[in-house]
Amino acid sequence: VNRVTVIDPYDLENTYNVLKEEIDASEPSVVVSKRECLLHTRCKIERRYVIKQDLCKACGLCLRLGCPAIEIGDPDHEHPKKLKARINAVLCVGCGMCVQVCKYAAIVELPES
Numbered sequence: 001v002n003r004v005t006v007i008d009p010y011d012l013e014n015t016y017n018v019l020k021e022e023i024d025a026s027e028p029s030v031v032v033s034k035r036e037c038l039l040h041t042r043c044k045i046e047r048r049y050v051i052k053q054d055l056c057k058a059c060g061l062c063l064r065l066g067c068p069a070i071e072i073g074d075p076d077h078e079h080p081k082k083l084k085a086r087i088n089a090v091l092c093v094g095c096g097m098c099v100q101v102c103k104y105a106a107i108v109e110l111p112e113s
Helices: 012-024 097-101
Strands: 003-007 029-033 049-051 070-075 083-087 107-109
Touching (some): 003 012, 012 097, 097 107
Parallel strands (some): 003 029
Antiparallel strands (some): 049 083, 049 107
16 A cells, blocks of 8 residues: 555644545555544543534534534523533533534633643
């Protein structure tokens, strides 16, 4: 195999671009995802995130990540049938993928305490 690319799967934009490029390639390729799963590691979690409810538009993009820390929260005041998301601080491992998918900048890093 002549085409080998190493990616960080937590860099969503780069991962998407590399996968698209390699799928479109005319020859076989290998993509190596080089990052330990944070759900299985016992490393110290250094970052925590929260969803600012006043900025959340209840679009559901963060929920589609499949992250166990992102939960369905309260109804949106303007659209009661839409449910806003919230982050369970106990389950959050600090990967930051949710920040990358939020189009409304509603997900922010908590300051260190």
